[in-house]
Amino acid sequence: MQRRDFIKIMTAGGTTLLVPSALTGCDTKQLEALEGWNGPSSDQQDIRILVLSYAVLAANPHNKQPWLIRMKSNLAFDLYVDRERLLPETDPPARQIHIGQGTFLENLAIAATHYGYRAHITYFPQGMYSNTTVEVKPVASIELQADTQVSQDPLFDYLLQRQSNKRAYTDRPISASSLQQMGQSVDLQGYTYQFTQEAALREPMAEQLGKAMEIETAGVARHVESMWMFRFNDEEVERYRDGFSVANSGVTGFKKFMAETFFLGTREESFKVDSSMARAGIDLTYEQARSAAAFGWLISKTNTRLDQVKIGRVYERLNLEATRLGLAMHPMSQILEEYEDMALLQRDHLKLLNVPPGHTVQMLFRLGYAEPVIHSPRRLPQDFILG
Numbered sequence: 044m045q046r047r048d049f050i051k052i053m054t055a056g057g058t059t060l061l062v063p064s065a066l067t068g069c070d071t072k073q074l075e076a077l078e079g080w081n082g083p084s085s086d087q088q089d090i091r092i093l094v095l096s097y098a099v100l101a102a103n104p105h106n107k108q109p110w111l112i113r114m115k116s117n118l119a120f121d122l123y124v125d126r127e128r129l130l131p132e133t134d135p136p137a138r139q140i141h142i143g144q145g146t147f148l149e150n151l152a153i154a155a156t157h158y159g160y161r162a163h164i165t166y167f168p169q170g171m172y173s174n175t176t177v178e179v180k181p182v183a184s185i186e187l188q189a190d191t192q193v194s195q196d197p198l199f200d201y202l203l204q205r206q207s208n209k210r211a212y213t214d215r216p217i218s219a220s221s222l223q224q225m226g227q228s229v230d231l232q233g234y235t236y237q238f239t240q241e242a243a244l245r246e247p248m249a250e251q252l253g254k255a256m257e258i259e260t261a262g263v264a265r266h267v268e269s270m271w272m273f274r275f276n277d278e279e280v281e282r283y284r285d286g287f288s289v290a291n292s293g294v295t296g297f298k299k300f301m302a303e304t305f306f307l308g309t310r311e312e313s314f315k316v317d318s319s320m321a322r323a324g325i326d327l328t329y330e331q332a333r334s335a336a337a338f339g340w341l342i343s344k345t346n347t348r349l350d351q352v353k354i355g356r357v358y359e360r361l362n363l364e365a366t367r368l369g370l371a372m373h374p375m376s377q378i379l380e381e382y383e384d385m386a387l388l389q390r391d392h393l394k395l396l397n398v399p400p401g402h403t404v405q406m407l408f409r410l411g412y413a414e415p416v417i418h419s420p421r422r423l424p425q426d427f428i429l430g
């Protein structure tokens with residue numbers, strides 16, 4: 044067999060595992076943890092569960108799914124942050140966690156229109172708290188109101204397709220007009236969306252994003268926090284129904300089997316910052332960033348909890364709009380994270396992007412073209428409801 048007939052599984056610590064490309068097309072079985080992506084079951088009548096079934100499919104940091112619901116009536120409920128699902132090491136102010144509340148609310152509001160309802164959302168009904176705490180107060184109260192005038196949100200059709208595509212992207216360029224159209228199709232709620240497809244900016248950005256992953260990984264506690272969310276095999280995906288795995292980076296079939304059996308090792312081994320897993324994560328980040336056809340980012344002038352939630356809604360709409368346009372999209376957040384080791388590189392990065400002093404880049408993502416990946420798992424809507 045020729046060398047080109049082999050496919051690289053992963054490169055780490057200078058070791059490349061090669062497997063015959065003819066064996067990489069094996070199907071991955073449909074996991075129960077992925078069933079949410081088929082939409083709610085047809086016998087589900089409760090409008091609250093119907094909209095929650097779509098809400099839990101939203102983008103969220105590390106696929107923590109940090110949401111809790113307290114039902115109030117047949118048509119009303121409150122959304123809380125699940126304080127047992129924070130990321131204190133990589134997201135110390137829980138900024139990303141609150142962006143993940145907004146993505147949830149956006150999916151929910153879109154789904155409501157499909158069923159002929161309007162979702163009235165009141166943010167922080169018991170008051171907003173600061174960026175140094177996550178109080179036991181609802182992020183939002185939601186009231187569903189049947190309305191014959193409501194028309195289905197055009198992005199509803201993309202809720203079951205949307206994903207964070209973590210593959211390396213193809214070298215097909217994206218036109219500036221597609222990138223512009225993406226921003227124009229979405230109500231930015233007063234926030235700023237910027238993008239670049241210019242190599243002169245894209246290339247240094249990619250190097251900074253790779254470097255940011257090196258910095259994140261060099262902190263043991265940060266690396267371990269991420270490794271706890273990594274699912275080493277299908278059995279773990281089924282058991283936890285959260286987190287991420289090699290499948291979300293496009294490694295499937297026999298390649299996935301080989302990676303999980305021979306390469307990944309155990310969680311305990313992966314905890315070391317010089318483990319092959321740690322190196323593979325860094326290498327993958329460089330590869331992802333360098334393959335981006337474009338980068339986009341969302342900026343806010345202020346950085347309150349409300350800004351974070353609202354930015355989450357805008358981000359989710361952009362991700363859905365990208366799906367509609369056939370674009371792959373993937374957040375890369377390390378460089379935006381708020382711990383001391385990142386401060387210097389973050390300062391250089393904000394300078395490179397020309398971000399006005401005091402403004403916050405809330406989301407940074409790459410865009411390009413790629414085959415879809417296998418969806419990430421989700422818990423059941425019922426799992427989020429407080430007893």
Ligand SMILES: Cc1cc2nc3c(=O)[nH]c(=O)nc-3n(C[C@H](O)[C@H](O)[C@H](O)COP(=O)(O)O)c2cc1C
Pocket residue numbers: 100101102103104105106139140142143146205206207208209286287373374375376377418419
């Ligand atoms: C605030 C936020 C930050 C994120 N940051 C990253 C990131 O740095 N790297 C990454 O691979 N994915 C990131 N993601 C994507 C999540 O990993 C992804 O949404 C989650 O695993 C669920 O997968 P899905 O979006 O494909 O449904 C982020 C998502 C959100 C909402």
